[in-house]
Amino acid sequence: MSIAADPLFGIAVTVIVYALFLWLQSRRSWVQPLLMTSAMIMLMLVVLRIPVSDYQKGGSWLSFLLGPATIALGVPIYKNAERIRRSWRPILGGITIGALSGLLSSGLIVLWMGGTSDMAWTLMPKSATTPISMEVSRLYGGYPELTAVLTVLTGLAGSIMGPPLLRLCGIRDETAIGVAIGTTSHGIGTARVLKDSEWMGAVSGFSMGLTGIWVSVLALPLHLLGF
Amino acid sequence: MIGFAILAFFQLAGWLIQRLTGLPLPANVIGLLLFIVALFLKWVPLHKVEETASFLLKYMSLFFVPVIVGSLAFFPYLREHWAVITGSGVVSLLLPLLVTGWMVQNRLQARKARQQKEDAHVHRG
Numbered sequence: 001m002s003i004a005a006d007p008l009f010g011i012a013v014t015v016i017v018y019a020l021f022l023w024l025q026s027r028r029s030w031v032q033p034l035l036m037t038s039a040m041i042m043l044m045l046v047v048l049r050i051p052v053s054d055y056q057k058g059g060s061w062l063s064f065l066l067g068p069a070t071i072a073l074g075v076p077i078y079k080n081a082e083r084i085r086r087s088w089r090p091i092l093g094g095i096t097i098g099a100l101s102g103l104l105s106s107g108l109i110v111l112w113m114g115g116t117s118d119m120a121w122t123l124m125p126k127s128a129t130t131p132i133s134m135e136v137s138r139l140y141g142g143y144p145e146l147t148a149v150l151t152v153l154t155g156l157a158g159s160i161m162g163p164p165l166l167r168l169c170g171i172r173d174e175t176a177i178g179v180a181i182g183t184t185s186h187g188i189g190t191a192r193v194l195k196d197s198e199w200m201g202a203v204s205g206f207s208m209g210l211t212g213i214w215v216s217v218l219a220l221p222l223h224l225l226g227f
Numbered sequence: 228m229i230g231f232a233i234l235a236f237f238q239l240a241g242w243l244i245q246r247l248t249g250l251p252l253p254a255n256v257i258g259l260l261l262f263i264v265a266l267f268l269k270w271v272p273l274h275k276v277e278e279t280a281s282f283l284l285k286y287m288s289l290f291f292v293p294v295i296v297g298s299l300a301f302f303p304y305l306r307e308h309w310a311v312i313t314g315s316g317v318v319s320l321l322l323p324l325l326v327t328g329w330m331v332q333n334r335l336q337a338r339k340a341r342q343q344k345e346d347a348h349v350h351r352g
Contacts, residue, residue, distance in 0.1 A: 010293065018289045034288040038295035045299065052299050059293030065283065066290045068234040070255040071241075072280035074262040078273070090334035098327035106319035115311040123315050127323065130294065131253040139251070149298040150312065152291055154320050162324055171328040173335055180328035184320055191287040201284070212256050220251075 004050045010058020017041060034188065035156060070129070070187065073205040076194070080202035091179055095207050098183035099214035102127040107227050118142055120227055126151045128215035129186040129208055136219045140227075151186070158185025159192035174200050182207025230279025233271055237262040 003009060017040055021033040045055055077084070084091060103124050110120040121142030125133040130151045137147035162181050171177060174197060181189035182204030190208055194201025241258025244250065250257065265271045298305075305312060 014289065014292050018292060034291060034295070037289075038292050041292065041296050042299055045296070052297060055296060056293060059296060062290050063293040064290075066287075066294075067238045067255055067258075068231065069283040069287045069290060071234045071237045071258050071262050072276070072283045074237075074259055074266060075273070075277060075280040076284070078263055078266040081267075087335060087338075090331045090338070093334060094327045094331035097330055098323040101326055102319050102323040105322050106315045109315040109318055110311055113311045113314055115308070115315070119308065119311065123312065123319070126316070127319070129253075129256075131255050135251075135253050145297075146301055146304065148294060149301050150316060152294045153298070154316060155291075156295070157316075158320055158324060165321075166324065166328045169325055169329070171325075171332050173332040175335060176328045176332035179331045180324050183327050184324045187287060188291055191284065194284060194287075209256060209259055213252065216251055216253075 002050070002054065004048075005054040005057060007058040007061060010055045011061055012058070013041060013044070013055075014059060014062055032160060035160065066130070066187070070131075073187075073190070073209065076198055076202035077206050077209070080199055080206075083199065084203060084206055087175060091175065091203065091207070092210075094176070094179040095183050095210045096214060098180065098207075099127065099211045100218060102184065103215060103218055103222060107222070111227075117227065122147050123150060124222075124227070125215050125219065126154045127184050127186065128212040132212040132216055136216055140219060140223050152188065155185045155188030159189040162189060163193065163196075175203055178203035179207045183211045186211070230276045233276050234262070234279060234283070237265070 014037065018033055018037045021031055021036045025031040025033055041055070044050070045052060106123045106126065107120045110123055111117075118141050121137055121140045124142070125136035126147060127133075128136065128151070130148050133147050133151040134144040136142075138144040158181060162185055163177060166177050166180060171180070178193055178200040181193050181200075185192075186208045190201055190204040193204050237258040238255065239258075240261055241256070242254040244257050244261075245252065245254040262271070266273060
């Protein structure tokens with residue numbers, strides 16, 4: 001058995017590299033800890049010929065913590081519930097239009113570009129948070145593992161490009177940014193905007209939860225419509 | 228530690244409910260909803276979970292690293308279908324992002340303008 005097959009390897013390497021990039025980020029604000037840590041570990045596994053399954057023996061311990069972290073989103077939502085309630089119409093409307101346009105545009109483009117229905121369902125639920133997108137994908141004939149990967153890549157892209165792109169397009173309102181990021185970039189985007197303000201994190205976390213519910217609910221009629 | 232136990236309890240409760248009822252909602256979302264209800268009903272005092280929750284949320288992006296690294300296994304499939312996946316992926320990220328952001332900001336501003344108008348009316352009246 002190789003050294004890398006011990007769970008300690010995956011856990012220790014990930015935490016050490018991540019801490020390194022967090023420290024670098026505190027000195028150079030353009031550093032992206034999630035993107036760079038993942039890229040560095042991938043490179044390391046490829047160069048040292050370590051199987052991904054060996055790395056995941058420890059890695060899965062860390063990704064397990066996504067569960068309690070998702071529950072923990074209840075805290076900022078609860079603390080900001082009164083403020084969310086005061087703007088519930090715009091927030092709810094934004095989330096609904098975002099979830100629906102995400103589902104429809106991804107599915108239609110796949111079919112229009114000659115992709116198959118299973119590929120469409122692999123991509124369609126990806127604006128929901130990973131555990132939800134995987135479930136929806138599995139339920140309607142997509143590839144859940146690939147959906148998980150694409151969900152995370154979407155969240156990563158949204159968390160990096162989303163806030164600057166929104167500001168570039170004149171969308172500067174914190175509530176609007178929070179809803180847009182939570183609806184399209186789920187937990188990764190939420191973690192990103194939470195660093196800027198607790199309110200943006202709360203409204204993004206709320207949007208992420210509701211998007212997850214919307215995507216699982218809207219998937220059924222879309223399936224019946226022939227997707 | 229009590230904070231972590233509370234969060235784990237709601238995660239487990241969500242999982243059990245999902246298993247027993249077959250609700251078409253993911254276990255973690257059910258757990259999250261239960262947790263929010265418990266906070267509102269003061270079954271769970273905020274100060275018991277606040278520290279653990281803020282720690283987990285602060286370092287949440289760390290927990291995504293193994294999932295992204297796992298995408299290595301899909302590189303052959305991604306290489307074969309990259310055009311469709313990228314095309315669909317980029318549009319279905321940017322379109323909802325901008326539409327949602329614009330709509331929420333627009334609605335909030337419209338409401339603000341309406342309120343200011345009403346306020347002005349009250350002052351004059």
